[in-house]
Amino acid sequence: xxxxxxxxxxxxxxxxxxxxxxxxxxxxxxxxxxxxxxxxxxxxxxxxxxxxxxxxxxxxxxxxxxxxxxxxxxxxxxxxxxxxxxxxxxxxxxxxxxxxxxxxxxxxxxxxxxxxxxxxxxxxxxxxxxxxxxxxxxxxxxxxxxxxxxxxxxxxxxxxxxxxxxxxxxxxxxxxxxxxxxxxxxxxxxxxxxxxxxxxxxxxxxxxxxxxxxxxxxxxxxxxxxxxxxxxxxxxxxxxxxxxxxxxxxxxxxxxxxxxxxxxxxx
Numbered sequence: 166x167x168x169x170x171x172x173x174x175x176x177x178x179x180x181x182x183x184x185x186x187x188x189x190x191x192x193x194x195x196x197x198x199x200x201x202x203x204x205x206x207x208x209x210x211x212x213x214x215x216x217x218x219x220x221x222x223x224x225x226x227x228x229x230x231x232x233x234x235x236x237x238x239x240x241x242x243x244x245x246x247x248x249x250x251x252x253x254x255x256x257x258x259x260x261x262x263x264x265x266x267x268x269x270x271x272x273x274x275x276x277x278x279x280x281x282x283x284x285x286x287x288x289x290x291x292x293x294x295x296x297x298x299x300x301x302x303x304x305x306x307x308x309x310x311x312x313x314x315x316x317x318x319x320x321x322x323x324x325x326x327x328x329x330x331x332x333x334x335x336x337x338x339x340x341x342x343x344x345x346x347x348x349x350x351x352x353x354x355x356x357x358x359x360x361x362x363x364x365x366x367x368x369x370x371x372x373x374x375x376x377x378x379x380x381x382x383x384x385x386x387x388x389x390x391x392x393x394x395x396x397x398x399x400x401x402x403x404x405x406x407x408x409x410x411x412x413x414x415x416x417x418x419x420x421x422x423x424x425x426x427x428x429x430x431x432x
Contacts, residue, residue: 220391220410221365222309223319224339225352225376229395230302231329234295242291253277262323265346269324293328301398306338308412309405317342319361319374321351352376353384362388373408375401 227233240247258275261267267275273285309316316339320326323346330336343361350357362369369389376382382392393404406412 218371219314220371220373220408221367222314222316222339223343223361223372223374223385223390224316225374225378225381225395226318226320226322226326226329226335228299228377229375230299230306230335231333232295232297232299234292238291238295239288242288253279259323260351263321263345263351264349265324266349272323289325289328292325293332296329296332298333299398302401303338305398305402306335309410310338312411312413314410316340317361317365319343319352319376321345352378352381355384355388358385358388358390362390373405373410 224230236247240250243250245253255275255278258267258272262269262272269285269289273283276283306316318326318335318339318341320343322329322344326341326344326346330341335341342364343357345351345357348357348360350360352358358374362372365372370391372385373391373393374382374385375393375395376385377395379394382394385392391408393401393408395401402412
């Protein structure tokens with residue numbers, strides 16, 4: 166049974182092909198696990214061989230890497246509170262859009278239950294303006310990339326992921342390999358996870374999945390994938406370290422990397 170809390174939740178299957186600590190190395194994870202049940206981990210015995218294959222990292226995008234404009238910017242665009250917007254919008258149109266079942270013109274036609282017109286271009290502009298990296302996450306992705314980790318998006322999002330890419334160039338760090346609009350499936354659908362494993366040609370414990378939604382993390386765990394619930398870049402860094410994921414190659418060039426990132430963001 167997983168206890169819900171406000172700290173990061175790290176979920177691990179019974180065996181993984183890369184090094185893991187036998188006990189949490191950070192006081193935060195140790196204390197929340199033993200005292201508050203806010204971090205749950207399942208640690209296997211030490212691997213018999215040190216040079217295990219590095220894990221593949223699968224990242225959710227919205228509210229894990231990129232700020233989601235839906236909860237603040239979009240209600241403001243429509244001039245209504247979020248609760249009212251949810252009550253007014255069609256219950257399945259966005260899901261269908263995310264699955265690639267309908268295109269954006271059909272989304273505009275059925276976005277509202279009462280059939281009122283939608284300013285499609287205005288909404289797209291609103292969302293494009295709202296996309297930004299969450300605090301500290303771009304630096305973390307850069308370090309993981311510098312250390313040679315393979316990373317993929319594993320996200321529920323429509324074709325508008327192209328607007329995110331155009332603005333933030335996430336492909337510098339990871340591949341947009343698993344998007345619901347391309348694959349036709351959404352998390353937490355079990356088949357979506359299994360399709361990703363089949364595409365990557367790896368066993369489930371060879372992957373680490375990061376998502377802000379606990380249900381999606383639990384679904385990953387159910388198929389044997391290592392899971393981390395995202396809360397912040399700093400907590401994610403700690404959780405990845407607990408899994409034996411190495412950031413050491415970037416230590417000597419951290420100042421240069423930070424300078425480059427700052428220049429990139431300013432350009």
